[in-house]
Amino acid sequence: xxxxxxxxxxxxxxxxxxxxxxxxxxxxxxxxxxxxxxxxxxxxxxxxxxxxxxxxxxxxxxxxxxxxxxxxxxxxxxxxxxxxxxxxxxxxxxxxxxxxx
Numbered sequence: 001x002x003x004x005x006x007x008x009x010x011x012x013x014x015x016x017x018x019x020x021x022x023x024x025x026x027x028x029x030x031x032x033x034x035x036x037x038x039x040x041x042x043x044x045x046x047x048x049x050x051x052x053x054x055x056x057x058x059x060x061x062x063x064x065x066x067x068x069x070x071x072x073x074x075x076x077x078x079x080x081x082x083x084x085x086x087x088x089x090x091x092x093x094x095x096x097x098x099x100x101x
Contacts, residue, residue: 001021003048003050004016004031005030008030008031013032014031014032015032015033015034015039015040015044016031016032016033016034016040017033017034017035017036017037017039017040018050018051018053019053020051021033037055037056037059038059038064038067041064041067041068042067042068043067043068043069044068044069044070045068045069045070045072046070046072046073046074047068047072047073047074048073048074048076049073049074049075049076049077049079049080050076050077051077052077052079056079056080057079057080057081059080061073061084061085061088061090062088065088065089065090070091071088071089071090071091072090072091072093073085073090073091073092073093074093074094075092075093075094075095076094076095078094078095080092080094082094
């Protein structure tokens with residue numbers, strides 16, 4: 001949640017798809033909760049995976065490609081199949097391959 005608040009404070013729109021966070025945070029008008037990862041990714045410039053829920057591992061990158069503005073996914077948990085995402089024309093980044101500049 002600290003990351004979501006920091007992104008909002010920087011002026012970014014943040015959509016959150018995480019059933020545990022929704023249940024534990026209550027109502028905060030600055031946070032936009034959605035039911036699915038697919039809904040959260042719709043028209044996104046960047047997708048950030050910050051939890052390793054099993055349903056995230058089963059997302060279909062090819063099906064999601066036309067729904068985003070920019071196919072950039074940052075996998076902070078290193079839980080996605082990077083080859084699968086890259087083969088579907090996504091710019092896949094993980095904590096292990098982010099540029100340090």
